[in-house]
Amino acid sequence: MSYPENLKYTKEHEWVLVENGNARVGITSYAQDQLGDVVFVELPEVGTELKAGAMFATVESVKAVSDVYAPVSGTIVEVNEALNDSPELVNEDPYNDGWMIVIELSDPSELDNLMDSKAYQKMVEEGGE
Amino acid sequence: MRSPEPLIFEISKPGRRAYSLPELDVPARDVAELLPESEIRREPAGLPEVSEIDLVRHFTRLSQLNHGVDIGFYPLGSCTMKYNPKVNEDAANLPGFNNIHPYVPDELAQGALQLMYELQSYLAEIAGMDYVSLQPAAGAHGELAGILIIRAYHRARNDMKRTKILIPDSAHGTNPASAALGGFTVVEVPSDERGGVDVEALEAAMDETVAGLMLTNPNTLGLFDENIQRIEKIVHSKGGLLYYDGANANAILGTSRPGDMGFDVLHFNLHKTFGTPHGGGGPGSGPVAVKSFLEPFLPVPTVVLEDGKYRLSYDRPQTIGRMKSFYGNFLVMVKAYAYIRSLGPDGLREASRDAVLNANYILRRIAGYYDVPYDRHCKHEFVISPGKIKKETGVRTLDISKRLLDYGVHPPTNYFPLIVDEALMIEPTETESKETLDYFADALIAIAKEAYEDPEAVKSAPHTTVVGRLDEAGAARNLNIRWEKPE
Numbered sequence: 001m002s003y004p005e006n007l008k009y010t011k012e013h014e015w016v017l018v019e020n021g022n023a024r025v026g027i028t029s030y031a032q033d034q035l036g037d038v039v040f041v042e043l044p045e046v047g048t049e050l051k052a053g054a055m056f057a058t059v060e061s062v063k064a065v066s067d068v069y070a071p072v073s074g075t076i077v078e079v080n081e082a083l084n085d086s087p088e089l090v091n092e093d094p095y096n097d098g099w100m101i102v103i104e105l106s107d108p109s110e111l112d113n114l115m116d117s118k119a120y121q122k123m124v125e126e127g128g129e
Numbered sequence: 130m131r132s133p134e135p136l137i138f139e140i141s142k143p144g145r146r147a148y149s150l151p152e153l154d155v156p157a158r159d160v161a162e163l164l165p166e167s168e169i170r171r172e173p174a175g176l177p178e179v180s181e182i183d184l185v186r187h188f189t190r191l192s193q194l195n196h197g198v199d200i201g202f203y204p205l206g207s208c209t210m211k212y213n214p215k216v217n218e219d220a221a222n223l224p225g226f227n228n229i230h231p232y233v234p235d236e237l238a239q240g241a242l243q244l245m246y247e248l249q250s251y252l253a254e255i256a257g258m259d260y261v262s263l264q265p266a267a268g269a270h271g272e273l274a275g276i277l278i279i280r281a282y283h284r285a286r287n288d289m290k291r292t293k294i295l296i297p298d299s300a301h302g303t304n305p306a307s308a309a310l311g312g313f314t315v316v317e318v319p320s321d322e323r324g325g326v327d328v329e330a331l332e333a334a335m336d337e338t339v340a341g342l343m344l345t346n347p348n349t350l351g352l353f354d355e356n357i358q359r360i361e362k363i364v365h366s367k368g369g370l371l372y373y374d375g376a377n378a379n380a381i382l383g384t385s386r387p388g389d390m391g392f393d394v395l396h397f398n399l400h401k402t403f404g405t406p407h408g409g410g411g412p413g414s415g416p417v418a419v420k421s422f423l424e425p426f427l428p429v430p431t432v433v434l435e436d437g438k439y440r441l442s443y444d445r446p447q448t449i450g451r452m453k454s455f456y457g458n459f460l461v462m463v464k465a466y467a468y469i470r471s472l473g474p475d476g477l478r479e480a481s482r483d484a485v486l487n488a489n490y491i492l493r494r495i496a497g498y499y500d501v502p503y504d505r506h507c508k509h510e511f512v513i514s515p516g517k518i519k520k521e522t523g524v525r526t527l528d529i530s531k532r533l534l535d536y537g538v539h540p541p542t543n544y545f546p547l548i549v550d551e552a553l554m555i556e557p558t559e560t561e562s563k564e565t566l567d568y569f570a571d572a573l574i575a576i577a578k579e580a581y582e583d584p585e586a587v588k589s590a591p592h593t594t595v596v597g598r599l600d601e602a603g604a605a606r607n608l609n610i611r612w613e614k615p616e
Binding site for chain 2: 036037038039040061062063064087088
């Protein structure tokens with residue numbers, strides 16, 4: 001299980017990469033491992049406004065269907081269209097090619113509410129959510 | 130091991146026939162004279178061409194590859210895969226039931242209508258409710274009928290602000306789907322540490338914008354909600370209604386009644402609780418029952434008795450309308466009627482008690498080998514998890530289920546309810562002998578030990594079936610269900 005140190009994390013197992021004032025968002029390696037093989041990702045449209053904590057995507061695996069939540073508020077400026085044809089990218093490369101959306105932050109101070117990799121790793125290893 | 134059966138298209142040979150139609154006794158006419166050109170196929174449909182013996186062998190062999198209640202144990206949680214007595218089939222095969230035309234006038238269908246009328250009243254008595262409609266075709270369809278009745282009730286009182294339905298996080302997925310289809314917003318209510326509804330969270334979520342609560346009791350953990358009376362007060366005190374999902378009614382027959390618990394509307398699954406086949410052998414039937422104040426909203430038609438005659442009644446101005454063509458799945462009703470009449474009140478009560486006893490027997494036999502997330506007496510089913518086994522050996526619920534196939538047992542329900550990690554949900558039903566229950570418990574114990582001694586054998590199971598582990602993810606990602614003729 002990997003927990004890249006350059007990312008921030010939520011309790012619901014999303015990761016955030018801050019780049020040029022935007023937030024790139026996906027689900028963690030632990031999350032994809034728990035879900036099992038992902039067979040479908042339903043993504044929102046570019047331009048959608050999100051509030052932190054709002055559901056923005058649905059991930060369907062052979063086991064279950066799960067919602068994915070926005071770690072921060074803002075406007076979606078990019079979605080990963082590659083997941084439409086290759087949902088397995090979420091399993092194979094959750095922190096890179098398996099990214100889901102890019103959010104233009106409306107309130108950068110919300111980033112302070114997220115966990116760093118140490119805190120997230122501790123949460124997962126202690127049983128997680 | 131036999132190779133998998135080829136598709137019927139693959140054994141097709143041009144010109145073979147399994148059936149010959151009799152000679153025409155009217156003059157033949159060209160199809161081009163009878164239909165407009167746009168409706169006529171340009172190419173033949175590509176149907177398989179096989180002889181009768183090849184047809185019979187093909188489907189007989191397929192049936193031998195299948196697993197069903199008549200083949201072996203089928204402990205699929207929340208599905209109540211009990212044995213379906215063959216006498217029910219005899220009843221449904223009576224020509225007066227089997228050959229009756231749906232447009233036959235009421236006066237020539239008195240027997241069929243009497244059966245429906247009496248089934249309505251039996252189900253009402255078993256449920257502790259006042260009125261029943263037999264229309265819905267299966268469980269989720271019954272849920273939708275119930276939700277539409279709740280909506281119609283609030284609207285009839287001009288109470289338009291109730292836009293939400295509360296549903297516990299342990300509920301069947303059909304509950305939120307039915308509520309959403311009925312136009313409601315779904316609000317999830319968490320479970321407490323004993324597996325019941327978190328009463329404080331319910332209290333916080335319940336207000337005048339809530340149309341009702343959908344509850345399964347016992348729930349999908351197989352646990353009877355100890356706080357049902359408090360729950361009833363919380364929901365009713367704010368003007369909401371209580372919907373009872375009858376999926377787990379096999380635990381309560383003759384012992385407790387949803388109507389007495391305070392529920393206002395419910396559905397039963399005749400195909401689970403009342404001994405009619407389901408899965409591949411369906412169809413289902415999901416009658417909906419209500420308290421008298423909801424009677425005006427029931428789907429039409431219902432069967433009424435007037436001056437000694439039975440009749441289909443459509444006279445219900447506030448009805449939610451029709452849920453199904455004609456009168457519901459009638460022959461399923463015949464089977465359920467036969468089941469109820471052959472067991473009687475005492476027999477139904479005994480069936481539920483045996484179902485509960487069997488579940489608790491298996492639970493206690495395997496409790497030392499698997500995690501039991503809610504360690505209480507269960508009702509007709511229970512949920513375990515290979516939590517410790519998974520942590521120490523990497524063997525998961527899916528592997529255990531696949532390994533059970535090697536024992537000739539249908540796997541339990543997997544990965545549900547969602548509130549238990551790696552859930553295995555087991556419902557043995559009342560119709561199994563102690564030997565079968567012991568065989569299953571022994572198999573689960575053997576697999577738990579094998580997970581430590583030879584984990585690869587479990588992870589690569591099944592080993593004795595016609596096909597081994599299928600690429601389920603590949604199939605879901607690249608769905609291909611159409612046979613194409615090789616060029």
